[in-house]
Amino acid sequence: MRKVHLFMGLAILLWGTSAAFGQDLFRGIQCDPCEPIFNPCDPCGGSGGHSTPLSFGGWFETGIYTNSHGSRSNGPMHPASKERTDFQLNQFNIFAEKEMNTRRGFDWGARADVVYGTDTGAMWCFGDQTFDYGWGLNRHGYGVSLYQLYGTLGYKDWSVKVGKFIGCVGWEAAAALDNTFYSRSYCYWIEPATHSGVLATYDVSERLSLSAGWTAGADCSFQNRYGDNSVLSGLALTLFDGATVHYWINAGKEYNGNYRGVNRFGDADIMRNDYFVQSVVLEWDVSKRFTYICQYNLRNDNFVSAGGTDRVTAYGINNHFLYKLTDKLTAGTRVEWLRDNAGFFGNHADYTQVTLGLRWDATKNVSFRPEVRYDSCKGSRPFAGGTRSTQVSGGGGMLISF
Numbered sequence: 001m002r003k004v005h006l007f008m009g010l011a012i013l014l015w016g017t018s019a020a021f022g023q024d025l026f027r028g029i030q031c032d033p034c035e036p037i038f039n040p041c042d043p044c045g046g047s048g049g050h051s052t053p054l055s056f057g058g059w060f061e062t063g064i065y066t067n068s069h070g071s072r073s074n075g076p077m078h079p080a081s082k083e084r085t086d087f088q089l090n091q092f093n094i095f096a097e098k099e100m101n102t103r104r105g106f107d108w109g110a111r112a113d114v115v116y117g118t119d120t121g122a123m124w125c126f127g128d129q130t131f132d133y134g135w136g137l138n139r140h141g142y143g144v145s146l147y148q149l150y151g152t153l154g155y156k157d158w159s160v161k162v163g164k165f166i167g168c169v170g171w172e173a174a175a176a177l178d179n180t181f182y183s184r185s186y187c188y189w190i191e192p193a194t195h196s197g198v199l200a201t202y203d204v205s206e207r208l209s210l211s212a213g214w215t216a217g218a219d220c221s222f223q224n225r226y227g228d229n230s231v232l233s234g235l236a237l238t239l240f241d242g243a244t245v246h247y248w249i250n251a252g253k254e255y256n257g258n259y260r261g262v263n264r265f266g267d268a269d270i271m272r273n274d275y276f277v278q279s280v281v282l283e284w285d286v287s288k289r290f291t292y293i294c295q296y297n298l299r300n301d302n303f304v305s306a307g308g309t310d311r312v313t314a315y316g317i318n319n320h321f322l323y324k325l326t327d328k329l330t331a332g333t334r335v336e337w338l339r340d341n342a343g344f345f346g347n348h349a350d351y352t353q354v355t356l357g358l359r360w361d362a363t364k365n366v367s368f369r370p371e372v373r374y375d376s377c378k379g380s381r382p383f384a385g386g387t388r389s390t391q392v393s394g395g396g397g398m399l400i401s402f
Contacts, residue, residue, distance in 0.1 A: 060091060065085060071385055075382045078185075079118075090176060091115055093115045110150065111148055127192075147174065160199070192250055197215030229253055296316075298313070313341045372393075
């Protein structure tokens with residue numbers, strides 16, 4: 001079976017490389033990999049103000065990550081594929097999209113993303129374990145996800161999105177094309193990866209947009225077998241040219257008999273989770289070459305059942321410093337601290353990480369992202385099989401878009 005996956009990975013690599021270097025037929029809507037992508041709800045950073053017919057495109061990411069302890073696990077890095085130390089195909093994403101343009105009045109749009117690889121566990125509807133949950137999963141950790149499937153309707157400054165779409169809370173996204181670094185931050189652990197619901201957006205002005213809607217909890221589908229309900233709302237405010245603040249909240253009720261796979265109160269009753277997660281993100285183009293991103297995340301969960309109430313919280317600050325050395329080479333530093341009072345990573349502790357990375361855009365469609373990372377944990381030993389509180393790790397991936 002390993003030979004089958006190796007063959008598939010090589011076949012996809014060769015096909016994607018040929019598409020990236022020599023084919024324009026299926027390029028569709030092309031994101032520029034030389035620029036950071038800042039809007040967490042739009043995988044390609046906007047429509048560019050024009051409407052197009054149905055277009056196709058995609059990307060794939062493959063890479064490897066390892067650590068100084070020689071452990072087979074890199075520890076609590078999200079998604080789970082980054083814990084692995086073997087060479088893997090993280091994502092092979094194909095999308096079809098019809099963009100929406102409302103500058104002249106009414107219009108509609110739609111998008112669908114299908115993903116294969118080891119990252120799909122973070123893209124499934126794992127909140128209620130329905131819809132695409134577990135699709136194609138094999139013993140090597142490869143699976144299939146219908147990462148996005150939504151339609152949009154709009155009229156002038158109004159738009160409404162309905163379906164399954166990328167989580168809006170935070171700055172990073174499950175899609176590899178949206179991120180600067182190969183590995184993920186701790187803050188990403190406490191954010192919803194996807195939403196299934198309805199989201200309306202009103203562009204008040206060129207500097208301010210407001211959004212509000214309903215979702216079936218966090219990381220759930222419309223099947224919604226527990227009857228989850230939550231509010232999703234946010235805003236984007238341009239403070240001055242080059243500086244924008246994004247604020248998002250997702251809050252509501254989720255019903256589940258288990259908490260991370262364990263009934264914490266020892267009874268058979270369905271447990272209610274009242275949760276609240278928010279993020280504040282500042283994106284600031286300090287100069288033509290230097291970009292600074294500051295993110296603050298907070299998550300509160302109240303787990304209620306006949307046995308009592310368990311209140312937990314987690315919060316952190318994540319900083320990105322990105323400097324464009326040349327048109328093709330960008331250096332990045334990520335500095336993060338997260339306080340985990342909820343046991344998201346196994347134990348209550350303080351987690352700190354510093355990541356140094358490079359992004360080399362060999363061509364418009366081919367990028368390499370090597371990095372080295374230092375992690376430290378106060379209050380727990382999550383590394384080297386539970387024996388170490390610090391770790392140096394590193395690796396990287398190749399990202400090809402088409």
